[in-house]
Amino acid sequence: MKVSEQQRAESASVVRIMAEVLGADELKPSDSFYDFGGTSLQAVRICTRVKRELGIRVSPDTVFDSETVGDFEAAVMARGEAV
Amino acid sequence: MSRMSRTPPTSPTSDGRLNATRPVGARLIHEAVARQAGLRPDATALVFAGRRVSYRTLDLAAQAYAVELGRLGVGPGRLVPVLLPRSPQLVAVLLAVLKRGAAYAALDPKLPADRLRTVLGMLSPPVVVAPSPGGGELSLLDAGGHAVWQPPAEELTQAAERAPDARLTHWSDASGTSDVVDDGAAPATVFFTSGTTGTPKGVLSPHRATTRLFGPNSFADFGPGHVMPQAAPVSWDALTLELWSMLTTGGTIVLVDGDYFLPDDLADLVRTTGLDTVWLTAALFNLFVDEDPDCFTGLRQVFTGGERLSAPHIRAFLARHPGITLLNGYGPVECCVFVTTHRIRPADCEAEYGIPLGTPVPGTAVHVLDGDREVPPGALGEICVSGDGLADGYLGNERATRESFTTFDPGTGPRRIYRTGDLGRLDGDGVLHFHGRADRQIKISGHRVEPAETEAAALRLPGIRECAVVPVAGRSGAYERLAMFYTEEPLGGTSGRSDTGTAVVGGDAEPDAVRKALAAVLPRAQVPDEVRRIGSFPRTPNGKIDIAALLDPPG
Numbered sequence: 001m002k003v004s005e006q007q008r009a010e011s012a013s014v015v016r017i018m019a020e021v022l023g024a025d026e027l028k029p030s031d032s033f034y035d036f037g038g039t040s041l042q043a044v045r046i047c048t049r050v051k052r053e054l055g056i057r058v059s060p061d062t063v064f065d066s067e068t069v070g071d072f073e074a075a076v077m078a079r080g081e082a083v
Numbered sequence: 084m085s086r087m088s089r090t091p092p093t094s095p096t097s098d099g100r101l102n103a104t105r106p107v108g109a110r111l112i113h114e115a116v117a118r119q120a121g122l123r124p125d126a127t128a129l130v131f132a133g134r135r136v137s138y139r140t141l142d143l144a145a146q147a148y149a150v151e152l153g154r155l156g157v158g159p160g161r162l163v164p165v166l167l168p169r170s171p172q173l174v175a176v177l178l179a180v181l182k183r184g185a186a187y188a189a190l191d192p193k194l195p196a197d198r199l200r201t202v203l204g205m206l207s208p209p210v211v212v213a214p215s216p217g218g219g220e221l222s223l224l225d226a227g228g229h230a231v232w233q234p235p236a237e238e239l240t241q242a243a244e245r246a247p248d249a250r251l252t253h254w255s256d257a258s259g260t261s262d263v264v265d266d267g268a269a270p271a272t273v274f275f276t277s278g279t280t281g282t283p284k285g286v287l288s289p290h291r292a293t294t295r296l297f298g299p300n301s302f303a304d305f306g307p308g309h310v311m312p313q314a315a316p317v318s319w320d321a322l323t324l325e326l327w328s329m330l331t332t333g334g335t336i337v338l339v340d341g342d343y344f345l346p347d348d349l350a351d352l353v354r355t356t357g358l359d360t361v362w363l364t365a366a367l368f369n370l371f372v373d374e375d376p377d378c379f380t381g382l383r384q385v386f387t388g389g390e391r392l393s394a395p396h397i398r399a400f401l402a403r404h405p406g407i408t409l410l411n412g413y414g415p416v417e418c419c420v421f422v423t424t425h426r427i428r429p430a431d432c433e434a435e436y437g438i439p440l441g442t443p444v445p446g447t448a449v450h451v452l453d454g455d456r457e458v459p460p461g462a463l464g465e466i467c468v469s470g471d472g473l474a475d476g477y478l479g480n481e482r483a484t485r486e487s488f489t490t491f492d493p494g495t496g497p498r499r500i501y502r503t504g505d506l507g508r509l510d511g512d513g514v515l516h517f518h519g520r521a522d523r524q525i526k527i528s529g530h531r532v533e534p535a536e537t538e539a540a541a542l543r544l545p546g547i548r549e550c551a552v553v554p555v556a557g558r559s560g561a562y563e564r565l566a567m568f569y570t571e572e573p574l575g576g577t578s579g580r581s582d583t584g585t586a587v588v589g590g591d592a593e594p595d596a597v598r599k600a601l602a603a604v605l606p607r608a609q610v611p612d613e614v615r616r617i618g619s620f621p622r623t624p625n626g627k628i629d630i631a632a633l634l635d636p637p638g
Contacts, residue, residue, distance in 0.1 A: 034598075038612055039564060040343075041366055041528045048345050048374045060343045 007077060010054050014073045017049045029070030033063055040064075056080040085457065085493050086442060086449045086513040109298065110267030111290045113181040115331035117142050123333055126307065129171050130356050131338040136171045136239050138333075141178070143243035144171075148179035148234060150247060155232055156209035159184035162273055162287075162478075164203060165212040166192045169317055169338050171239045174326060176212055181271055186287065188273035191318040197604050198283070202275055203229055205285050205478050267291030270475060274320045274416050277524075277533040277609060285478035286320075292419035295446035295471040297328050302424040302444045303360070303384050303410060309334040311360040312352060314344035319529075320416040324362055324386070346375035353381040362412075364389040364529030369559060372396045376403050386424075388412035390526035391517065393559045394432040401429050413440035413517070416531075417487065417501050418472045422447055423515050440507065440515040446471035450491055450500060451509050457493065463518055466507040467491060467500040474501070525554045527562045530608030534565070537601065537609050541569060544600050546592030548572045549620060552611060553630055567611035568633055569597065570619060592616070 019027045022036035033043075043060035051057050056079050066072035109115040116138075119126070124139035157163055163180045165187050167173040173189070180187040188206060190199070192214065203211065211229045215236040234242075271290040275283040297305055305311075305328045313336050315321035329336050337356050339348065349371065352358040359382055363371060368387040371378055376399060379385060385400075388411050400409060414422040425431070425441025432438070443449050450457060451464040458464040469491070476484030490497045506518040525532050534552035541550045550569035557563035571592050594614040602610045621632035 034612075039528060040607070041370055041563070044343055044345060044367075045370055045374060047343070048347065048370070051345070051347055052375065057347075059341065 007080075010056075010080065011073050011077060013053055014050060014076050015069060017053065018046055018069055018072070021045045021049065027069050029068060029073065031069045032067065033069065033072070050076055054080065085451075086509055086515065109331065110294050111181070111269070112271055112293050112327055112331060113145070113178050115294060115297075115327075116145075116178060119330070119333045123307065126333060127335045128330060129174060129336050129338060130310075131171050132340055133355075140239050140243045141171070141175055141330075143246035144175040144239040145178035145182060146247060147242045147245040148176050149182040150245075151234070152176075152179055152183050152185075152210070152232070155230065157183045157185045158209075159269070161185040161209050162188060162206040162270075163210065163212060164188045164190050164206050164208050166190050167212060167214055167234075168192060169313065169340075171338065172234060172237075172242075173317065174330075174336075174338070175239055175242065176234060177326075181290075184269065186270040186273055188275070188285070189317040189322055190275075191316055191606075194318075194606065195602075195604055198606060202283060202285070205283075206273065267294060267471070272320075272323060272419075273478065275318065276416050276531050277536045277606075284480060284483060286416050286474045287476060287478055288419050288474040291446070291471045292473065293323050293327050294331060296324075296420055296444055297331050298445055300445045302412075302421065303328075303386070303408070305329055305334050305360075306332040307334060309360055309383075310337060310356055310358045311335075311362070312337045312339050312344070312349075312358060314339040314348075315362070315364075315529075316342070320420060321362055321364075324420045328360075346371045346378035350375070350378040350380070359383040360386075362386040365392050366390070366528040366561065366563075368400075369393050369396045369561075372400050376400065379404050379407060382407050384408045384410065386410045386412050388414075388421075389529045390561060392427075392438040393561060394438065396559070397427055397438060398429065398432045401427065401432075411438050411441060413515070414468075414472070415501070415503050415505075417474045418447070418468045418503075419474065420472075422449060422466075422468050422472065422503075425514070434516070436508075436516050436518055439510075440517050442514060443470075444472070448493075449507075449509065449515055450493060451507055451515075452491065452502075455491065460509055460511055463506055463508050465521060466503045466505045466515065466517075468503065469498045469500045473499060525562050527554065527565060527608060530606075532562075532565060532608055537565065537567065537605060537611060540601055540605055540609075541567060541597065544592065544597060546572050547597065551620065551630070551633065553633060555613075555634065564612040565610070566613040566615070566634070567597075567601075568615050568617050568620070570617060 015027055021042050024036050043063035046063055047058050047060050056076055058076055058079050062075050063072055066075055120138040120142035125137050127135045128138045128141045129136040163185050165176055177187045208229060210232045213231050213233055215233045267290045269290055270287050272288045274286050276286060277283060311325060311329050313325040326336060337352055337358060361382060365387055385407055392411055409427045411425040411427055412421045414420055421444050423441040423443050425439045427438055447470040450467045452467050453464045476488055488499060488501055491500045504521045506521055508516045508518060523534055537552040538550050541547050548570045550567060552565060552567045554562040555564045555566050594616050598614045621629040
């Protein structure tokens with residue numbers, strides 16, 4: 001149970017980081033990165049903060065390749081498990 | 084007013100002899116690298132994925148590739164597109180092209196197919212250098228009718244074994260080096276930049292434009308003991324700075340693995356490779372300072388520029404890292420990397436018009452002109468440049484070349500100048516200051532963006548009647564995004580324009596489909612981040628589109 005709670009907290013952090021970088025008040029899992037600006041620098045910023053806060057390394061390509069916020073969150077969590 | 088570089092590289096000493104520290108004949112990029120290979124063959128030229136490549140191996144591999152390129156028709160005056168990903172092999176192939184007396188164009192392997200075809204057409208290359216099978220673009224290149232050479236997937240040590248002359252003692256055609264080219268005026272590099280008409284411009288520059296930068300009076304410290312990353316996309320002109328600064332002087336280049344460079348990567352490379360120098364576009368510099376200001380710890384020199392610098396970020400950096408030399412570098416691609424550089428001090432952050440651009444690099448002069456007339460010190464004018472850094476011009480575009488490259492007589496005889504389109508001012512100390520663009524070209528995240536090119540592409544899509552592409556500034560004041568506004572053709576109306584946008588169907592030009600159609604034909608930096616359909620354009624009293632009202636509609 002502890003692991004899943006930690007995972008839930010990490011998932012929430014990923015969404016919060018994206019919202020902060022994109023300047024969005026709130027992000028839904030179905031929202032698209034591209035609807036909120038979606039520049040390469042924002043992707044780099046998101047990945048830098050994910051690495052710093054969660055210790056999980058993802059490439060900005062993962063941001064671009066994710067259709068939605070939920071997809072990116074899932075990709076980050078999958079990477080975290082693999083480490 | 085004009086400003087020459089402080090110490091011309093060929094200045095005689097007081098007793099009339101040439102300065103003894105000046106290396107002889109380092110006007111050619113590949114000769115300068117070969118000389119380093121002769122002097123210190125075992126020194127590290129490249130680091131890639133934790134492995135080191137010596138100068139000897141690099142130069143021998145380049146010789147081997149040069150022999151192979153020679154068989155494929157690569158020789159003096161030819162232009163060779165190289166679509167290899169960032170790797171030691173890419174560097175060896177670029178050197179090989181130069182050894183043949185030809186010029187290279189390092190291209191982004193992910194260029195949209197249309198753009199790639201256009202660019203290859205402009206180069207009329209004898210051969211296209213592409214990655215080994217699996218690289219992806221092969222069928223397209225075949226369709227374009229260009230011959231393709233794929234160097235074997237191998238370590239440079241394997242290629243080096245095929246070099247015709249392993250003793251590194253003399254330079255001749257047998258060693259893969261063309262003896263036809265022995266002049267710094269020979270073309271060496273081609274970089275493509277966006278053009279206003281929707282067609283990219285190919286900027287062709289000679290060897291001396293590069294080698295002028297890294298001689299004994301250079302704007303910074305390069306050479307043995309110095310280590311710098313090659314991290315920018317290889318199709319950017321930053322490649323010239325990131326590769327040849329170190330490889331022509333005996334320093335070391337770390338080739339960054341992957342397309343992106345994060346603050347963490349910088350800190351890791353400082354720790355693992357002894358990295359001491361880095362170039363970051365202003366946008367990336369700001370991001371690094373925001374997200375991880377300690378990632379610079381251990382560096383000796385940081386170069387930034389490419390667009391207006393953000394004083395708050397510069398101030399934060401200098402307060403944290405007073406011991407690191409921070410340079411502002413200014414120069415359009417037509418002048419090869421830098422025209423001027425400025426060592427930034429805390430007081431510069433308070434300057435009314437921003438961080439100074441600085442004083443000319445070696446072999447370069449700045450003239451601030453009003454039309455054909457030089458303005459007095461302190462007055463505003465167009466920044467124009469003369470000297471060894473100037474490009475030969477735009478490939479196959481004589482009109483654009485004639486417009487941008489003109490002549491000016493400072494009183495000592497006419498000289499060729501490049502008109503940058505930037506507004507500037509030389510102060511009483513001969514330091515250049517930036518005052519904005521004279522035309523619409525802008526920079527976003529280090530990419531040069533021509534809104535007119537995006538507009539031209541959008542107007543070729545069916546269903547779009549009128550459009551305006553507008554840069555949007557972020558909180559720092561720098562441009563961050565591109566917004567596009569458009570109106571539709573009236574229903575049922577056929578535009579008669581060519582249908583390049585298959586994503587736009589049924590005459591209804593949906594914003595999302597428009598964006599996708601543009602992404603298919605334009606490089607990413609030219610694709611609008613936001614696309615909005617509007618009923619009609621707000622206009623200024625004299626009939627022009629009212630940009631301010633578009634971005635901030637009343638009510």
